[in-house]
Amino acid sequence: MADPRVIVLGAGPAGLGAAWRLRALGKAEVTVLERGPTVGGNAGSFTWRDHRLDYGSHRLHPATAPGILSDIQTLLGDDLRIRPRHGRIRLRGRWIHFPLHPLDLLLRLDKGFAIGVLRDRFRKRRVSAQESFASVLAANLGPTICDNFYFPYARKIWGTAPEALSAIQAHRRVAAGSFGKLLAKVFRALPGARPPMTGRFYYPADGFGQIAEAYAAAAVEQGAQIHQGWTVTALRAPQDEGAPWSVTAERGSEQMDCVGDHLWSTIPIPIVAKLVQHGGGTVPFEVLEATRQIRYRSMVLVYLELAQDQFTEFDAHYFPGASIRITRLSEPKNYAGRNVPSGRTVLCAELPSSPEEETWSLSDADLTELVSDDLAKSGIPISAAPVGVTVRRLEHAYPIYDPGYEVPFQILDRWAASLPRFLTYGRQGLFAHDNTHHALAMAYAAVDCLTSAGFDSARWTTYRQEFETHVVED
Ligand SMILES: Cc1cc2nc3c(=O)[nH]c(=O)nc-3n(C[C@H](O)[C@H](O)[C@H](O)COP(=O)(O)OP(=O)(O)OC[C@H]3O[C@@H](n4cnc5c(N)ncnc54)[C@H](O)[C@@H]3O)c2cc1C
Numbered sequence: 113m114a115d116p117r118v119i120v121l122g123a124g125p126a127g128l129g130a131a132w133r134l135r136a137l138g139k140a141e142v143t144v145l146e147r148g149p150t151v152g153g154n155a156g157s158f159t160w161r162d163h164r165l166d167y168g169s170h171r172l173h174p175a176t177a178p179g180i181l182s183d184i185q186t187l188l189g190d191d192l193r194i195r196p197r198h199g200r201i202r203l204r205g206r207w208i209h210f211p212l213h214p215l216d217l218l219l220r221l222d223k224g225f226a227i228g229v230l231r232d233r234f235r236k237r238r239v240s241a242q243e244s245f246a247s248v249l250a251a252n253l254g255p256t257i258c259d260n261f262y263f264p265y266a267r268k269i270w271g272t273a274p275e276a277l278s279a280i281q282a283h284r285r286v287a288a289g290s291f292g293k294l295l296a297k298v299f300r301a302l303p304g305a306r307p308p309m310t311g312r313f314y315y316p317a318d319g320f321g322q323i324a325e326a327y328a329a330a331a332v333e334q335g336a337q338i339h340q341g342w343t344v345t346a347l348r349a350p351q352d353e354g355a356p357w358s359v360t361a362e363r364g365s366e367q368m369d370c371v372g373d374h375l376w377s378t379i380p381i382p383i384v385a386k387l388v389q390h391g392g393g394t395v396p397f398e399v400l401e402a403t404r405q406i407r408y409r410s411m412v413l414v415y416l417e418l419a420q421d422q423f424t425e426f427d428a429h430y431f432p433g434a435s436i437r438i439t440r441l442s443e444p445k446n447y448a449g450r451n452v453p454s455g456r457t458v459l460c461a462e463l464p465s466s467p468e469e470e471t472w473s474l475s476d477a478d479l480t481e482l483v484s485d486d487l488a489k490s491g492i493p494i495s496a497a498p499v500g501v502t503v504r505r506l507e508h509a510y511p512i513y514d515p516g517y518e519v520p521f522q523i524l525d526r527w528a529a530s531l532p533r534f535l536t537y538g539r540q541g542l543f544a545h546d547n548t549h550h551a552l553a554m555a556y557a558a559v560d561c562l563t564s565a566g567f568d569s570a571r572w573t574t575y576r577q578e579f580e581t582h583v584v585e586d
Pocket residue numbers: 121122123124125126127145146147148151152153154155156167168169170171172173342343344345378379380383411462506508509510537538539540541546547548549551586
């Protein structure tokens with residue numbers, strides 16, 4: 113019997129991980145359709161003026177499952193390096209090292225903050241009846257850390273008051289959700305108490321996107337077809353049991369049609385609902401309504417080129433404070449520890465936004481001014497005007513967990529599950545604030561579920577429960 117044909121939508125880590133593994137295990141013929149000109153999605157890299165740049169700060173976390181890590185090590189060889197984390201947070205007008213060092217907390221933070229944190233530790237707190245992101249974190253960590261760090265940061269990242277975010281965001285998405293865990297994290301940094309990889313991360317020599325590129329190259333070598341620059345515009349569901357999916361993609365004025373036995377989508381699930389034609393009719397009204405009720409946060413990335421070797425020794429600066437508009441500044445050269453090109457470096461500023469906000473459509477010159485102002489206010493001014501600027505905009509950067517978001521998401525999810533031989537997964541497909549290693553884990557799980565008897569939905573349900581336990585690593 114011929115191998116089944118799988119069409120994969122999206123060439124981010126979720127799509128590419130599946131494409132490579134399906135081919136490596138000889139389970140299916142694979143065609144990947146990707147809208148962007150390059151592979152990698154939000155976890156990709158691009159080259160600009162000799163600089164290799166990522167879409168905001170990206171690191172491969174040591175929590176990556178051993179089997180996946182070993183595949184990445186095999187694919188990248190010596191190019192996958194272990195790097196020390198060396199960042200800092202701007203907290204109440206001072207810098208503290210990130211990851212947190214106990215000595216830094218004692219010596220560098222002002223006394224008011226340190227006393228507040230200790231007082232909060234021992235003070236009994238009332239748990240609010242109405243659970244929200246704010247109430248869960250306030251109950252676990254107390255007001256000092258919340259008001260100075262988590263709450264203003266959350267307002268900027270998600271563009272929403274912490275009180276108006278779902279408690280699920282706090283339960284599942286904040287790595288150090290309780291005081292005990294936070295302190296444990298802090299004290300693990302003590303000499304002798306440190307597990308081998310704490311404070312380190314994996315990073316490829318040629319940018320984070322090298323991981324996705326390596327998966328793509330290996331998949332193509334094994335016979336997968338990857339079409340870049342093609343936007344999927346229509347998905348026609350099988351009319352009867354043996355019939356295939358038919359997918360239309362467009363590139364400028366060109367059009368391409370593909371057929372496949374299975375359709376695996378890693379693109380945002382609301383987009384899928386708008387593209388599917390099923391049973392000769394349109395998608396049910398409640399499904400279309402649900403697409404309007406889940407929201408993604410967008411991100412403007414401002415890259416400033418400076419005529420100097422290095423701006424600072426730090427890989428990333430974090431800005432939780434409300435008076436600074438950007439959330440993070442990274443210096444890509446410091447991630448790989450490389451010094452090319454010499455005499456120039458790039459800063460990447462992350463500015464959460466949305467297409468309705470003014471910041472989304474600011475000109476390059478205005479964005480340069482905004483970032484320069486923020487850096488001057490933080491005490492790290494750019495000494496000479498940038499010699500170049502380029503901007504990238506990510507429309508689907510983070511899922512926003514509005515209270516009750518799980519209801520419209522479930523409507524979409526159940527509808528997707530009702531489509532024949534269709535799978536939605538990955539960060540955009542499952543509306544999950546997940547890391548790259550989680551997206552790859554989903555891809556591997558999907559491939560595991562494809563058997564000679566078809567797709568094992570029961571096994572996938574078990575995997576979905578495992579995905580619920582993913583905690584995003586910063
Ligand atoms: C600012 C930022 C920092 C991050 N930092 C880290 C980090 O340090 N470490 C880490 O592990 N993770 C990090 N992440 C998360 C990481 O980027 C994601 O986990 C990863 O990209 C998810 O992969 P994915 O394949 O599920 O989705 P995506 O990477 O979003 O890929 C989806 C793909 O679908 C394509 N697509 C969409 N619509 C269409 C269409 N109509 N037709 C064809 N193709 C389409 C997109 O172009 C994209 O390539 C970060 C994310 C952001 C936004």
